[in-house]
Amino acid sequence: METRTLERILTLLEKWKKEHKSPIVEKVKERFKDPFLILIATILSLRTRDIVTEKVFEKLYNEVKNVDDLEAISEERLEKLINSVGFYKNKVKTLKEIAKRLKENFNGKVPDNLKDLLSIKGVGRKTANLVLIEGFDKYGICVDTHVHRIINLWGYVSTRAADDTEMELRKKLPRKWWKKINNILVTFGQNICTPVSQKCHICPVYRLCSYKNKKGLNG
Ligand code: SF4
Incomplete structure (x- = not known):
């Protein structure tokens, strides 16, 4: 996944998150x-x-x-x-x-x-x-297990450990998302793109997600 697509996804999810409970x-x-x-x-x-x-x-x-x-x-x-x-x-x-x-x-x-x-x-x-x-309110990139899992699932990074994901994100993620990405993807990972079975049928970023194709679903 390219940074441009990830930014579109994060923008959509930031709006979606307002209707859900915060971490x-x-x-x-x-x-x-x-x-x-x-x-x-x-x-x-x-x-x-x-x-x-x-x-x-x-x-x-x-x-x-x-x-x-x-x-x-x-x-x-x-x-x-x-x-x-x-x-x-x-x-x-x-x-x-x-x-x-x-x-x-x-x-x-x-x-x-x-x-x-x-x-x-x-x-x-x-x-x-x-x-x-x-x-x-300082810059950092927190990588919860949901961030690590989802960002790898989208293929934005390819890492084994959360600390490696943080280092990769520090290299390529635009700074405007550094503070926000954890809260966005934790909420998303708890509610929609869950670890056991993703709720692709109600996913707000379904059309932008490359993973659904890997699972053979129709986009
Ligand atoms: S379409 Fe499915 S796999 Fe892709 S982000 Fe949404 S819930 Fe996750």
């Missing part, structure tokens, strides 16, 4: 505008459905509103609060590590650059990019 991290941004809570929501959301993440975030938010709360809360209590999200034991460790590192190295604040964010154990490129974009 959890975008909702947390709109509600709090707080990089710390955006970072926490992003960690919770990894490998977890939004509907679950949203409930767990609310439970956690009742007791943890800032880095001091996160530093003070016990691992046992954290486990109880977040045990419905995927990989919750690892996430407890990551959350406690975040509290420690923010206090020790960053004056209790979430850093606003990729290098420092990535220096925190448990914070990967997807999380770091999303925090930069949603928390600080």
